[in-house]
Amino acid sequence: MTVHPFIEAEKQAGHSVKRACELLKVSRAAFYDRRNGTPGPRAVRDAELTEKITEVHRHSRGTYGAPRVHAVLRREDVQCGRRRVARLIKAAGLQGSHHRRKHRTTVPDPQAGARPDLIGRGFTPGPGTCSARWCGDITYVPTDEGWLYLATVIDIASRRVVGWATADHLRTELVAEALRAACHRRRPAGALIFHSDRGCQYTSTEFAALSAQFGIRLSVGRTGQCWDNALAESFFATIKRELLGTRPWPSRALARTAVFDFIEGWYNSRRLHSSLGYRSPAEYEAALAA
Secondary structure, eight states: OOOOHHHHHHHHTTOOHHHHHHHHTOOHHHHHHHHTTOOOHHHHHHHHHHHHHHHHHHHTTTOOOHHHHHHHHHHTTOOOOHHHHHHHHHHTTOOOOOOOOOOOOOOBOTTSOOOOOSSTTOOOOOSSOSSSEEEEEEEEEEETTEEEEEEEEEETTTOOEEEEEEESSOSHHHHHHHHHHHHHHHOOOSOEEEEEOOBTTTTSHHHHHHHHHTTEEEEEOOTTOGGGGHHHHHHHHHHIIIIITSSOOSOHHHHHHHHHHHIIIIITTTOOBGGGTSBOHHHHHHHHHO
16 A cells, blocks of 8 residues: 555655544554555455355355355345445456346236236235245246246245246146145145236136136236236346356256255245345245244
8 A cells, every 4th residue: 555645755854644634533553554555444344245245245146245155144244335345346357136127927818807906916925824825936047948937936925936837838737736836835725825927828718627626816917017026036036147047057956956955955045135124035035924
């Protein structure tokens, strides 16, 4: 580091370093530390924080930005401000994942019967129990073998992906398999609502019969209103930003394995959600159960 030229000139001229430091509001200790090349306490602390930040960023698969990195540090009782974290992330050349543009994958059926919207954009997590309100949607993964389609079922209370399925087609069997997986995993006992968009898969007779078999009431949003199914849209934005859009996929099998690892090994159990108070879905459900 360079020494302030005014103070150095004053010293060379035989004038008082103390007076020069007072005029510039700089401590003499800081002046001599900089003059001797010794890093100050703040620089030392920044270096320590940068090391911790880099570790947190690495464990997040390179996806966390300043808000989530700061949340992890607070959980570990590391005292630092969010702005400082943002500054050090930028200085270290780190970067969180960013939103990408979404492409439409579902097509409404104009012949489908009318169904109500039982959610009304009520996607706020808790309070209450899980397996009371679910939502779902479909997205796609481009691979060298062709499209791989992903259908999900998400618990609105905890943001947990409770059921999912993949296929090389967009037939109703895809969303039916995801719903079956969710029901077999959670075994809902009470009244349950499943919310989706008006895609033909979700408004089909086959899907209605399966839902009735499990005692599930169906809810749909309005045509062309993505915010009516915002939670499902948000999950797809996350998985595309943090996984699917980060690399090419040579095969459907490889993409499906990566989706499994992301959902079951990361998203449900360890990824922090700002809407859950920077807890993972598993942590949040444990708190609800307690």
